[in-house]
Amino acid sequence: MNRPFAILALSILPALSWASGGHDAPAHGMPGHDMSTMSAAPSTIGRPGDSAQVTRTVEIKMDDSMRFTPAEIPVKAGETIRFVVKNTGRLMHEMVIGTMADLKEHAMEMRKMSGVKHAEPNMITLAAGKIGGLVWTFDQTGTVDFACLIPGHMEAGMVGKVTVG
Template sequence: MKTIKPLLLAVGIMTPMLALAAGSMDSHASHGTTAKSAAGQPGKPAKVSRTVKVAMADTMRFTPDSITVKRGETVRFVVRNVGKLEHEMVIGTASELKEHAQMMRSMAAARHAGPNQVTLAPGQQGELIWQFDGPGTVDFACLVPDHFDAGMVGKVVVK
């Protein structure tokens, strides 16, 4: 009984903190991803015009790290983690990705999902479908702590 009381106290303290962290991640993960944003919007599978394969490696690089698309094009990204570490591909504006990377450093154990991102364990494959609305540059990055800072970033040039 003596060991159960401290355990229950710890659970009682941690539960609201974990709920707050999860709520924070959910709201941030969807920031700019469910509606039109400078990065575009989630694409519809029926409107995919082409598929682009992207590899993520432990060298902290994407292959390819630069992709060119047409304005309004919907692309299916087939993303494969060829490394031995967890990696993710997150599409967003440079400022969104930088802010999100900072947040991930402070919440390293947090995991999240959204239409603009895919997180993959070693050897896994996943996909993202994204519509690029406006001309310019849209970025993508791995926001696993320290991967962004190591240069695991790429660009989509929208013409």
């Protein structure tokens, strides 16, 4: 394992171990969507955060009305957020952070691979009534999207925005 990747892996393990407590799905590889190899360099959507660097906790509720509450979240550039995500519905839901183009592409792949479960550092999938977490650092100003990519959910309006200022 090369040194920069090893350092990145060690820096995100605490965040991933905390977040994985809410995952109800085993990981799978999705070509073009493996966020685990992201470098520590700034990206337009940010990067997995270090739980020791969390500056704020934001609670997000997901429900069967196909909405996130809140659906708009303001953060400061460089801020590391701990998202406490609650599925208050009866259906499985997920929160995936990305660009809208990537989210739409991933949603199309999910429709083609119905029933395939996945886990990435930029997402959390929760069964009905479950609570989990995700730690993310927002590096650059702009807008970062999030959505539920379970087939039909994003299309029904289950999307949100993080405004990084």
